[in-house]
Amino acid sequence: MHDGGSVAGHRLTGRVRISELGTWHDAVAPDGTPSGLLRFEQRLLADPAARDRLVAAVGADRRLQQGGHSGLLPVADLVTARGDVWLISGRRAMPTVAELLTDGGRTPDSGSAATILVETAQALLTVHAAGLTHGALHPGTIVIGEDGTAMLAERGLLEALRSEPTSVERDVAAWSGLARGLAASWAAGQSAQLLDRAAAMAATRGLSAARDTLLGGRDLLPAGFTTRERLVQTLHVWSAADVPTAPPPPAVPETGEMRTLLDPGVIRAQDPAGPGAPADGSGMRFGPGVPVDTTAAQIWRQGRNQSTQHTPDLRGHVSGPAAAGRPSKRRTAWAGSILLAILIAAVILWLRQAPGLALEVAKVDVQAPKKVQGCDSTAKIVAVVSTNGGAGTFSYVWEQSDGRKIHETQRVESDTKSLDLPLLWKVTGTGSLKGTATLRILDHTATGKPIQDKASFSYKC
Template sequence: MNTHRGDIAGFRLAGRTWISELGTWSSAVSAEGRPVSALRFDSRLIARPGARDRVVGAVVADRRLIQGGLAGLVPVADLIGAQDEVWLLTADPVSPTVTDLLAEAPGAPRPDAGSAATVLAETAQTLLAVHSAGLAHGALHPGAVVIAPGGTALLAERGLVDALHGRPPAPERDVASWASLARGLAATWAASSPRAADLFERTAAIASTRGLAAARDALLTGRDLLPPGFPSRDRLVETVHWWTTRETSPPAGPSVPAQAAPARVDEGEIVTLLHVPEATRAPETGGGRTEDVVMRFGPGVPTETTAERIWRAGRDQQPTVLPGERLRTVRPPAVRRRRTVLSSVILALMVVAGLIAWLLRGAAAPLAVSEVEVITPKKVQGCDTTVKIRGVLTTNGEAGEIHYQWKRSDRRAPIEQTDTVAAGETSHEVSLEWTVKGEGTFKGTATLRLLSPVPEGAKIEDRASFTYKCS
């Protein structure tokens, strides 16, 4: 797919981009003029065997949850492929996130302890609903918690990291990540409210020992320790409005002169990777099962065909018969019963075979990290600069997750993050960007500490400093 003209299947890229574990996110505008977002998956991850199909399954599962009434997930508008690229298009923007609001930009209104409690309560409720459906988020962190314009906390990237890496759902990983989020908000947004911060610390401990439902209940029971007005979202709404206004303010001048704008480039055929709902599938010859239909949209195809309208809105409740086929009558009950019995037997055999394969495969060695190293620039940094700090973690080459934190000498609150490490790699690099402005001399020290996996009683961390001078 050629995206130089900034147009992805009707979504216009709006300029802001940021990197996630999945690939590159871009702010965008839908054909109707609404703010949305677009994710271009990392080509190496989506090319892994079965990754694309697993991503499709995760997105379809999300759609079913949302159709069932779950309002805590960022809805997906489409999942498309063109040439070697795969894009996820969301129906709502996936920014700002809690990570964005934690950045403490000059002049920004700061969310309070009540805002933190609102985020924790709503994310806990969404995770409980996801877990009850036999699913998990898989990579919960502040950058995956989106704050909507109305101050509601939504979860983005649900199940996508697990899908790319072929991992089964692990609700216990979500619980540990939620507890980490609670501790992080206790140290930041609730720093000026000691009683609320203590409540968040206690709910984090309850989540780790008694589960997420007990932690949510403890949080709501302790509302007397929160600022008056909880669960009002006024402070969150104010912060999001400030952040959105800053991000969408027009640039100082056009980046490309009008006469130099690139010509429209044919981006090739775009194929939606999502299955069409039951109402728009054609009956398969000879049985009650229906085949999935792949809808294709792209250059040369009308922007709003009947098939596309049905597929997107689900307004037609009658089956669609494809050309060359005719609508079949329903088979008699006896035939359907025989097919059901046969399908059950086949499914049982597949389950037994899968269980035997799992028992015979042996246990893989867990991921281990032996040391970390922090690398900072050697030369003195000049006025108004962003210092790029690298951290290198040495591993045993196994796959797994690492949970770590950056600590800056100019801030009390650490920055916690979680990364996934692929098998076969004996080192993993992380980074920290530190912006320094103003006149004077400053020495900054960055500390990288591994939180897990860490042997009991061990402490794996490293620190390094840089010098800033502006006169």
């Protein structure tokens, strides 16, 4: 927990949620509007290059945002404050779809699920058109706004901090898994079949076709779903419920140590066009075989041209002839030789790297205690999940025969081919019970469909 009551003028409320990147805090902006702050885990920033990649990723989102593209959780700033790095969002960063999935007693309807899928598909299409990817799409990175709109959060951040390979295909597979998960959790009958068809369409024909499948099947969804009333009602109930909070921080005034990382010089230095790209942006391409000047390309070019030649670097120094003076020809030639060697080495390294393997869950094996459990005991049930060794995040749900459901997501690092998912089932009172626990893997399966296994134990007191 941060040691002060606010960061960059945003007052922390105490409500938090844990992310793969750090801790999200609910906050109130200086003008009184809701906001969100993500405090990154310091271990993820141990490599100086990770911070540079983070600045580049956040700067890319800012350019899309400034170009009028919605669908992403809006970024207000990226700052350092008292030894931590914070991402500040212009809207609340909670709840996520994962939090609403976990809250099984207040379930939105299939219309809400379809709305979320349509909006996230459209947002991903915009991201992909700009030559970018999300890289970590799952229920925990989709934020539901106060009006029921779905926004993608943490776009490109996991890839930036961990330097993990990603691709459009991985985003599409993750969206397909999301559709199947929502079909299993929030829909039934024809509505569930519609969401499953959209998932299959994404895998075979892409997100545009999947989105159109949902729009064309609106007659199979509950009446009035386009107003998002059911989803907004769920949000109101969620907001009033008990959620994870941190102790209220002491009211310590800001000390002036806060520094933004998104000044014009930083954004320009991390231009996605990369070193050596033409200054007019003519070397940029958005999509294979598309030589035309796309809207996304115009956005990137406008963002780059807004920077002047005399801009501060990461240390606050000013670049350009006025600050550095005119370099000698010998120095210029020497620097050019070094730069050329670095570029050649980088190209060789890039060519030798194999593309990252996408995560696929092959099977699951659930094991329960064979010994009869005694009075007031806790049965430990373990599911052994086998994968193909790829990196990614999958969603799963534990279902107990007493009606309890636990929805979670699990991050899997590359080269991990087996992991355990434990479940603790506490039973009290006199009598006997046969408890059955079922684990369902909702997405990223080898077959493309949810897979499951179950096991039972006996209790006697």
